[in-house]
Amino acid sequence: MRVALLQLTSSDDPSENLKTLEPMIRDAAEGGARCIFTPEVTNCVSMNRRRQLEVLYEETDDPMLRRVREICAELRLWVNLGSLALKTRDPDGRFANRSFVIDDNGQIAARYDKIHMFDVEVTPEETYRESDGYRPGGVARTVRGPCGALGLSICYDLRFPHLYRSLAKSGAQILSVPAAFSPITGAAHWEVLLRARAIETGCFVIAAAQTGLHSSKMGKSRRTYGHSLVVAPWGEILADAGEEVGITYVDIDLLMVDKARRQVPALGHDREFDGP
Numbered sequence: 001m002r003v004a005l006l007q008l009t010s011s012d013d014p015s016e017n018l019k020t021l022e023p024m025i026r027d028a029a030e031g032g033a034r035c036i037f038t039p040e041v042t043n044c045v046s047m048n049r050r051r052q053l054e055v056l057y058e059e060t061d062d063p064m065l066r067r068v069r070e071i072c073a074e075l076r077l078w079v080n081l082g083s084l085a086l087k088t089r090d091p092d093g094r095f096a097n098r099s100f101v102i103d104d105n106g107q108i109a110a111r112y113d114k115i116h117m118f119d120v121e122v123t124p125e126e127t128y129r130e131s132d133g134y135r136p137g138g139v140a141r142t143v144r145g146p147c148g149a150l151g152l153s154i155c156y157d158l159r160f161p162h163l164y165r166s167l168a169k170s171g172a173q174i175l176s177v178p179a180a181f182s183p184i185t186g187a188a189h190w191e192v193l194l195r196a197r198a199i200e201t202g203c204f205v206i207a208a209a210q211t212g213l214h215s216s217k218m219g220k221s222r223r224t225y226g227h228s229l230v231v232a233p234w235g236e237i238l239a240d241a242g243e244e245v246g247i248t249y250v251d252i253d254l255l256m257v258d259k260a261r262r263q264v265p266a267l268g269h270d271r272e273f274d275g276p
Contacts, residue, residue: 001147004033005208005228005248007241011215012046014055018064022071028247029075034104035147037208039082039228040155040180041097045210046085048219049133056095058087065100073106078145082178082208083114083154085134094135099152099178101143109145112152113137116160122184130156140166148173148254151203155179158193161200168201168267173257175203179224180210186225191237198231202261204252205231211243233260 006024010017021042028036043064046052059065065084072079081100088096097114115138117131140163141152151167151174158177167175175197181190190207198205211226228241230250241248261267 001034001252002032003035003037003147003206003230003250003252004028004031005206005230005239005241005250006036006038007209007211007226007228007244007246007248008039008042009212009214009245010039010042010045010210012044012048012051012055012217014043014064017043018067021064022067024247025068025071025079026075028249029077031247031249033077033249035078035080035145037080037082037176037206038178039208039210040178041083041085041210042081043084045180045214045222045224046216046219047222048216051216051218052085052095052133056085056087058089059098062086069102069106069108072102072104076104078103078147080150080176080178082176088135090135092135095133096137097134097154099154099176101145101150101152103145110141110143110152112141112154113139114154114157115140115163116156118156122182126182126184142167142170142172147252148257151175153177155181158197161197164197164201164203165267168203172201173203173254174252175201175205177205177207178209179207180222181225183223183225186227190225190227191229194229194231195235195237198233199235200266202233202257202264202267204233204257205229209241211245233257
């Protein structure tokens with residue numbers, strides 16, 4: 001099964017981002033991909049709450065989600081929209097960071113709200129408080145599609161290995177890790193964490209990423225690391241997109257999952273223990 005990762009530099013203008021996204025999906029489909037993966041916050045990269053309030057939608061009204069569903073039905077393909085930033089009706093006004101799997105009928109096959117919030121001080125100049133603007137999810141999700149059983153996650157979830165072990169034990173063969181990773185943490189941790197999650201679970205890891213400097217009409221601009229990766233179940237890197245916007249293709253063979261898990265059947269070796 002051929003999959004495609006779309007590496008993007010989304011701005012804080014969702015309508016412009018959709019104009020970039022649609023032709024890339026069509027190009028990926030022409031290139032033979034039947035499952036397409038996009039990064040975290042595909043619709044809007046913004047660090048400004050006022051701007052987000054102006055341009056974001058609730059799920060039922062989101063133009064990007066509606067258009068991608070139409071394209072999936074038209075082209076008979078599956079898309080994992082890595083995540084969309086969406087308005088909610090929560091009393092505190094926080095947004096959702098929500099991943100979607102859309103099937104080849106244009107139906108939403110699965111939703112996943114990011115569980116772990118990126119509340120960190122990378123440096124004194126680079127501080128994030130994701131939980132101020134986004135409310136965390138609380139439910140892990142897997143979904144079966146033409147490329148195999150897919151376990152869903154988003155970006156900072158990557159640092160919590162128990163989530164991925166749970167997804168793999170629930171049948172996931174592929175782990176999706178869409179991201180908008182910081183350049184500093186990306187250079188230090190991105191590749192090694194993705195390879196570790198693949199090795200620990202015997203899964204393919206597909207990580208579509210945002211890259212570069214994201215233009216902003218309001219507030220501070222963000223920079224992200226890029227390097228969308230596909231990692232095999234044994235830990236080999238099958239593709240690295242570097243730092244440029246573009247499409248990366250990989251042919252997935254699920255027999256590699258079975259082989260890795262036969263060689264090191266760690267998913268069946270858990271033991272109860274006391275302490276510490």
